[in-house]
Amino acid sequence: MEIKLIPPKDYLQVHRLRDYCFPNKYVGEKRDDFQYWIEQSTTIGAYDGDKVVGQLLILPLNMTVHGKNFDMGGIGFVATYPEYRQQGIIKKLMLEALREMRQNGQYISVLAPFSVSFYRYFGWELFSEKLHYSIPHAMFPNVGKQLDVVKRMSFEWPDELLFQTIQDFHNCQALVTNGSMLRDEAWWKRIERRAPDSLFAAYFHADKIAGYIRYIIPDGTFIIHDFIAEDILAEQAIWRFITSHATSVHTIEGFTANDHHFGFQFQEPQFKREIHMDAMVRIVDAFAFMQRYPWGEIHEPLYVCLEDAFCTWNECVYRINKDGHVSVIEANSIMDKHMLALPINLFSAMMVGYLSVKDALIYAKKDAIKEVVELWQKAIPNNRPVFYEYF
Template sequence: MEIKLIPPKDYMQVHRLRDYCFPNKYIGARRADFQYWIEQSTTLGAYEGDKVVGQLFILPLNMTVHGENYKMGGIGFVATYPEYRQQGIIKKLMQQALKEMRQNGQFISVLAPFSVSFYRYFGWELFFEKLHYSIPHAMFLSFGKQLDVVKRMSFEWPDETLFQAIQRFHNTQALVNNGSMLRDEAWWKRIERRAPESHFAAYLQADKIAGYIRYTIHDGTFMIHDFIAEDILAEQAIWRFITSHAMSVHTIEGITANGHHFGFQFQEPQFKRDVKMDVMIRIVDACAFMQRYPWREIQEPLYVVLEDDFCTWNECVYRINKEGNVSIIEANSIPDKHMLALPINLFSAMMVGYLSVKDALIYAKKEPVKEVVDQWQRAIPNDKPVFYEYF
C-alpha cells in the first residue's frame, strides 16, 4: 500500500470514494466546492496499484490561539472503501498527514471526529463544547423598542461593500475570540456554495459594524449560523432584529459556546439546549507552536516533557524562559518535581485554554504538584476557545 499525494489525473477517483463512503452524494455547487478543496488541500491517497482506496485532506486554514494567528491543518474527508478497512490504511494516512503538516508549517490541526477515541489515539483532543439551542415562539425575548441601524444582504442579492465589511469584522473578532478560524475569500466562497440561501444582517454603530448574523429561514424556523457581536449592546440589537420576525417564524435555532452564559438575559431562559463535543485539536510541532505562543506571566523558567507516539520530534524536554523563548534540553538537567509531563493530546487542550493545568494532569493520571501547576497556570492565558466551523 503506497501513501502519496493524489495527482490531478486521479481526482475523479477522489469524488467516487467520497460519494461512496459519505451519506450524501455531492452535486452542483457542492461538487464544485469539493473539487476546489481537492486542488487546494494536501490531498493524500492510499493506493493499491493505480486505484485510490483511501484518502485524507489537509485543508490549508488559519486559526487564532489567544490572539496569535497560526496556520492550521484541517483534517477532512477521511475515508477508505469497506473492503480495505482493518488494514491500517487510515493509520498510515494519519502518520503521513502529520509529517506533511509539520513540513507545511501547520503547527496545529483540527478535525471533526467520527470517533473521539479513534482520533485521541493519534493525539487529537476535544477542545470545544458547542451548545445547540431551540427557542419556541412563546419564549422569544424582548430587549425593548429601539431604532437600530441594521443593513441586510444575501448571497442571492449581495451588497459587495457590506459583505467586505462583514468579512473584515469577522476576522477582527476572530483575533479577539480565542480558537476562532480566520476566514479567507476561499472559505467565504465555500460557505456560499454550501449555503447559498444564507442571509446576512449587520448592526452598525457610528457607521461601523458592531455585530452581524448569518441566517436562513425555512418552514418557520429562523436558523442562526453565525452570530458575532463585539459587545452586549450589539448582541441585544441583533436579538431585536431576530425577534422582529416573530410574525413569520415560530422557532429560533442556533449554536453558541456552552461556556457562554447564553440566555441569562432572557425573561424565560429555560428552552431546549443540547451540548455536543464535536471538534478536536492537536499540536503538530510543539517547539514551533510554543515559540510563537503568547505566554502571559513566567516568573521562573517552565519545564515540560511531552509524550507523542506519532510525532517523535515532539518527545523532548522543553525549557521556556522568562522571555518566552523555548529550548530543548537534556532530561536529566532538572529535577522531576519541577517538570510538567503530559501526553500531546492533553497538552494541546490545555494550551488552547480548554483544560486547566490541574485537570490536564488529573486526566493524564499524574500527581499535580502545586508549585508547577501554579507556575503554568499563570503563564497560560485563560480564555476558553470557541470554534464553529465545519469541514
C-alpha cells in the same frame, strides 16, 4: 500499499471514494466546492496499484490561539473503501498527514471526529463546546424597543460593500476570539456554495458595524449560522432584529459557546439546550508551536516533558524561560516533580485553554508540585476556545 500525494489525474477517484463513504453524494455547487479543496489541500491517497482506496485531505486553514493566529491543518474527508478496512491504511494516512503538516508549517491541526477515541489514539483531543439552542415562540427574548440601524443582504442579492464590511468585521473579531478561524475569500465562497440561501443582517452603531448574523428561515424556523457582536448593545440590537420576525417564525435555532452564559438576560431562559463536542485539536510541532505561543506571565522557567507516539520529534523535555524563549534540554537535568509530564493530546487541549493545568494532570494521571502547577497556569492565557467552522 503506497501512500503518496494524489496527482490531478486521480482527482475523480477522490470524488468517487468520498461519495461512496459519506452519506450524501455531492452534486452541483457542493461538488465544485469539493473539487476546489481537493486542488488546494494536501490530498493524500493510499494506492492499490493505480486505484485510490483510501484518502485524507489537509485543508490549508488557520486558527487563533489566545490572540495569535497560526496556520492550521484541517483534517477532513478521511475514508477507505470497506473491503480495504482493518489493514492499517488510516494509520498510514494519519502518519503521513502529520509529517506533511509539520513540513508545511501547520503546527496545529483540527478535525471533526466520527469517533473521539479513534482520533485520541493519534493525539487529537476535544477542545470546543458548542451550545445548540432551540427557542420556542413563547420564550422569544424581549430586549426592549429601539430604532436600530440594520442593513441586510443575501448571496442571491449581494451588496458588495456591505459584504466586505461583514468579512472585515468577522476577521477582526476572530483575531480576539480564542479558537476562531479567519475567513478568507475562498472560505466565504465555500459557505456560499454550501449555503447559497444564506441571509445577512448587520447592525451599525455610530456608522460602524458592531455585529452581524448569517441565517436562513426555512418553514418558519429562524436558523442562525453566524452570530457575532462586539458588545452587549450590539447583541441586544441583533436580538431585536431576530424577534421582529415573530409573526412569521415559530422557533429560533442556533449555537454559541457553552461558556457564553447564553440566555441569562432573557425573561424566559429555560428553553432547550444541547452541548455538542464536535471538534478536536492537536499540536503537530510542539517546539515550533511554543516558540510562537503568546505566553502569559512567566515568573520562573517552566519545564514540560511530552509523550507523542506518532510525532517522535515532539518527545522531548522543553524549557520555557521568563522571556518566552523555548529550548530542548536533557531529560535528567530537571527533577520530575518540577516539570509537567503530559501526552500530546492533553497538552494540546491545555495550551489552547480548554483544560486547566490541574485537569490536564488529573486526566493524564500525573503529578507535579503545587507551585509548578500555579506557575504554568499563570503562563497560559485564561480564555476557553470555541471552534465554529465545519469541514
